[in-house]
Structure formats: C-alpha cells, structure tokens
Amino acid sequence: MVDSLGDSLDRALEGAFTRPLPKSAQAQMKYLVKQLKGTRAAAQALGISQRTVERYVAGRLKRPRRGLRERLEDEVKKRWQPQVRAKAKKKAASTDGLVVSTRARFGFTAAPGTTDDARIRDITQALPPEWAGRLFTARDQGATEQQLQRIAAEGLAEMYFRANNTRAHGLGVEFTDVERIDFEL
Numbered sequence: 001m002v003d004s005l006g007d008s009l010d011r012a013l014e015g016a017f018t019r020p021l022p023k024s025a026q027a028q029m030k031y032l033v034k035q036l037k038g039t040r041a042a043a044q045a046l047g048i049s050q051r052t053v054e055r056y057v058a059g060r061l062k063r064p065r066r067g068l069r070e071r072l073e074d075e076v077k078k079r080w081q082p083q084v085r086a087k088a089k090k091k092a093a094s095t096d097g098l099v100v101s102t103r104a105r106f107g108f109t110a111a112p113g114t115t116d117d118a119r120i121r122d123i124t125q126a127l128p129p130e131w132a133g134r135l136f137t138a139r140d141q142g143a144t145e146q147q148l149q150r151i152a153a154e155g156l157a158e159m160y161f162r163a164n165n166t167r168a169h170g171l172g173v174e175f176t177d178v179e180r181i182d183f184e185l
Helices: 005-014 025-036 039-046 050-058 066-079 082-096 129-140 145-161
Strands: 098-108 119-127 173-184
Touching (some): 005 066, 005 082, 005 129, 005 145, 005 173, 025 039, 025 050, 025 066, 098 129, 119 145, 129 145, 145 173
Antiparallel strands (some): 098 173
C-alpha cells in the first residue's frame, strides 16, 4: 500500500524531533492522557474503554494488541513535540524548502504516440520554500490527498519539467499512479 502524501509530510516532520517517542505502552498512555487531559478523552481517541486506559496507566496492562499498539503510537506521534514540529514547518516554508523523492507516472498533454506519453519516472527534486509552505498549509487545513497531489505535481512541474519556469512554458504535467513518495526537510 502506498503511503499518502500527508503521511509522508508527517514523517518528514518526525525527522526534526529532538527526543525519541516514549517506548513503553505505559509511558505512551500516560503521555496521551496528559495531552488529552483525561482518561475518557484518551479512550475515545483510541477506541477503547476508559478502564483499559486506566489499567495501562497503572501498569497492570503492559503489551497492547497490534491494532491498539499502532493506534497508540500514531496518536502519540501526532502530539509529540508540537513546538519542534511547528519550527520545522516554519523553516521549510521560509528558508529551506523540501526535497521530494517519488516514483510515479508522469505525462503531458500531447498527441497520442508522442514522447509525451505518460510513463513511470523516478524523480528526486528540491522544492523551494513557497511549495513547502503551500503543502504544509494545505495539510493543516485538512486538504484531501488529491489536493495535496495536485500541489506536489504543480511544484514538480515548475521545478523539474519546466526548470523553474525557464523553459516549456505552459506545459501541463499529469501526476498519477504514485508508487512511492517521500519528503525530507
């Protein structure tokens, strides 16, 4: 299964963390309870009973099932080091930009049978800060996967295919069949 663009952006931000996530289920549960200000809210976020959350916090339960373990880790990652995450977003959107590495089908609007037919390409391209800002802003505002793909495709079209708009003006790039996409800060 292909990771979504949003997940890939989140993974890029996780690279900026200065401390590791809590390891044990008890430590993760305590952190989540503290962040959500109560066991009831933590239980609702994880889809389990409040009593189960209390057992993990007390240390009576130690090893969650795989599904719960994954949900717990995901919920902790979402909330871990919010200031570091915000600082990394700001830096990417103002000075550094992003590097996108993808394997996807790229093609252009052209007559059938031309060299512009869509084909799978491996592309690694640095995107300037304005594209990083657009991606993070759209992600924070709840953009769909298709909207994020469209923004990434526009950025790749401008920087890779049109060489920062110095050639091939007006070239319409299609970005489909994404096999892999990763972002780095």
